[in-house]
Amino acid sequence: MLVVEDISEIAGRFENSPPQEIVSWAVGTFNKDIAFACSFGLEDLCIVDMIVKAGPETNIFYLDTSxxxxxxxxxxxxxxxxxxxxxxxxxxxxxxxxxxxxxGDDLWTVNPDLCCNIRKVAPLKKKLSTLKAWMTGIRRDQTPERASAKTVEQDKKFGLVKINPIVKWTSGDTKDYIMKHGIPYNPLHDQGYPSIGCQPCTFPVKPGEDPRSGRWKGFAKKECGLHK
Ligand code: SF4
Structure with missing residues (x-):
């Protein structure tokens, strides 16, 4: 079991490592005790591609909110x-x-935090309770909450190790990887939706706008509650 000091040391070691190296280390270290939470955004598609190359048996799951x-x-x-x-x-x-x-009807229009808690956070918590580590495709420049994320860190909220292999990447790095490897992606990205979640809470954004401004329009909310 990795202790907190080990995690800081490993994070420092991986700070400038290629994401594929971090993914390979993660699946080799945790084997069946790690899973990747995939939202099928461009970032996560890169991680899926890297995982399949490093350890195709690795569990990849997604949260289906219906x-x-x-x-x-x-x-x-x-x-x-x-x-x-x-x-x-x-x-x-x-x-x-x-x-x-x-x-009440359409809870996402009145209390999206509660809706996300029911449909995303609670099932994620249950799933993560069976694991020792999870991997995500978050990037530091996506939101202020993600700006201090490390390549490897202790997830205090869910109580396991969290690995963020592309935390240093930009949106451009992500697109380059997708194009280079010919990975299929959601066609909505080409229709003004840079960030895609649930249908009722995802709207297109204009060029130049914050890519996540189309999520939970009208609310200050910027995160589902999975990465706070
Ligand atoms: S993104 Fe919207 S619809 Fe989806 S779980 Fe959260 S509040 Fe509910």
């Missing part, structure tokens, strides 16, 4: 076909109907 775009589901099928893998679908037991009965 509110994802049909284009996202189509992309999932395309990726499974390309890589010959199966993504694990993780979802809350609370159906949309039960949620509406308990909290």
């Amino acid at each position: 509110l994802l775009f049909k284009e996202t589901h189509e992309l999932i099928a395309k990726l499974e076909d390309r890589y010959g893998i199966k993504f694990e679908c993780v979802k809350t037991e609370c159906t949309l109907e039960q949620q509406a009965n308990q909290h």
